[in-house]
Amino acid sequence: MGVLLQIRDLNLDFMVDKKRIHVLNHVSLELYEREVLAVIGETGCGKSVTGNAILRLLPDNAMVSGNILYKGADISSMSDQEFRLLRGKEIAAIPQSPGTSLNPLMRVGLQVGECVRENDRKKGRDSKEILMKVDGIFSRLRLPGGAGFRKNFPCELSVGMCQRVLISMGIIPNPNLLIVDEPTKALDWTLRKEAVELMAELREEAKCAMMFITHDLGAAKYLADRIAVMYCGEVVEIGPAAQVINTPRHPYTQGLIASMPARGFKVMKGFMPSFQELHSGCRFSNRCEWLTGQCRETEPPMAETARGHAVKCFHWNRVAGRAGAKECC
Ligand SMILES: Nc1ncnc2c1ncn2[C@@H]1O[C@H](COP(=O)(O)OP(=O)(O)OP(=O)(O)O)[C@@H](O)[C@H]1O
Numbered sequence: 001m002g003v004l005l006q007i008r009d010l011n012l013d014f015m016v017d018k019k020r021i022h023v024l025n026h027v028s029l030e031l032y033e034r035e036v037l038a039v040i041g042e043t044g045c046g047k048s049v050t051g052n053a054i055l056r057l058l059p060d061n062a063m064v065s066g067n068i069l070y071k072g073a074d075i076s077s078m079s080d081q082e083f084r085l086l087r088g089k090e091i092a093a094i095p096q097s098p099g100t101s102l103n104p105l106m107r108v109g110l111q112v113g114e115c116v117r118e119n120d121r122k123k124g125r126d127s128k129e130i131l132m133k134v135d136g137i138f139s140r141l142r143l144p145g146g147a148g149f150r151k152n153f154p155c156e157l158s159v160g161m162c163q164r165v166l167i168s169m170g171i172i173p174n175p176n177l178l179i180v181d182e183p184t185k186a187l188d189w190t191l192r193k194e195a196v197e198l199m200a201e202l203r204e205e206a207k208c209a210m211m212f213i214t215h216d217l218g219a220a221k222y223l224a225d226r227i228a229v230m231y232c233g234e235v236v237e238i239g240p241a242a243q244v245i246n247t248p249r250h251p252y253t254q255g256l257i258a259s260m261p262a263r264g265f266k267v268m269k270g271f272m273p274s275f276q277e278l279h280s281g282c283r284f285s286n287r288c289e290w291l292t293g294q295c296r297e298t299e300p301p302m303a304e305t306a307r308g309h310a311v312k313c314f315h316w317n318r319v320a321g322r323a324g325a326k327e328c329c
């Protein structure tokens, strides 16, 4: 499979109160055509800002360097007009929160209908045809459809239903790349499972590549071909999903897996450092049991430890020895 998206040495700083806060640090990763790459890591580690950098949705106080190439063309240097041709068509997004992402004053049928109309290659369909398409999409997402359902405002639907409506709007353009940010965050366990299963089905149908941003390792394992683990603004491990989950090679990935309910809920000690008080060397060093003097002084390079599996740790070899292959989730 060819490379669809390539992030090369992405650095992101935010200006806050005239201070420059360095958030993303040398983030590099690739997304291949039709693959699902899950991006996991604890809250505040930089998952959403990475997705937003691709979508050019960063706020004005953001300063970005590096390259983001989509099919070889640099997104960051495209004009707004050029990028608009990509976003929402070739590159689409399913946002994090159904509560704030749907227009509260517009009936859901109308919102999805507008989206169908905008993306319709055969322009000029009449309203009846559009409504039929909307109902078709709703039924594919196991939503009731029909006039009664279409007339609902978002607040009249459950969170799970709103989430499905949002998912429908992400897939209408038939994108090549879908960026899905934490689609299960607001949902309880049953709805979360349903949403992940639905996403897997749609992915099969749509055959698009997906960047799936999540806290949920179980969901990542279920959906993803590869997993990128982020910690404090950096990718610390990336590789095939089964390898990352079953034989993690970074101490942070091991900690994340050990903290899963299925692995005994062992909470990792310490906290992610604040971006405003970063120390030199490895950003995980203050929590790491493999810590040596080298880790405090020098930032570890990203080392390829097996084909397609890279780890940002001086001690990955010893760490990997401890992991053992276990099934989880
Ligand atoms: N506009 C902004 N100005 C300053 N800092 C910001 C801004 N947006 C995000 N950040 C900071 O960037 C860091 C990364 O945020 P991001 O939203 O990407 O985290 P995340 O990994 O998606 O977390 P979560 O899992 O909670 O969604 C956080 O420390 C956040 O506070």
Ligand code: NI
Pocket: 047, 048, 049, 181, 182
């Ligand atoms: Ni986020």
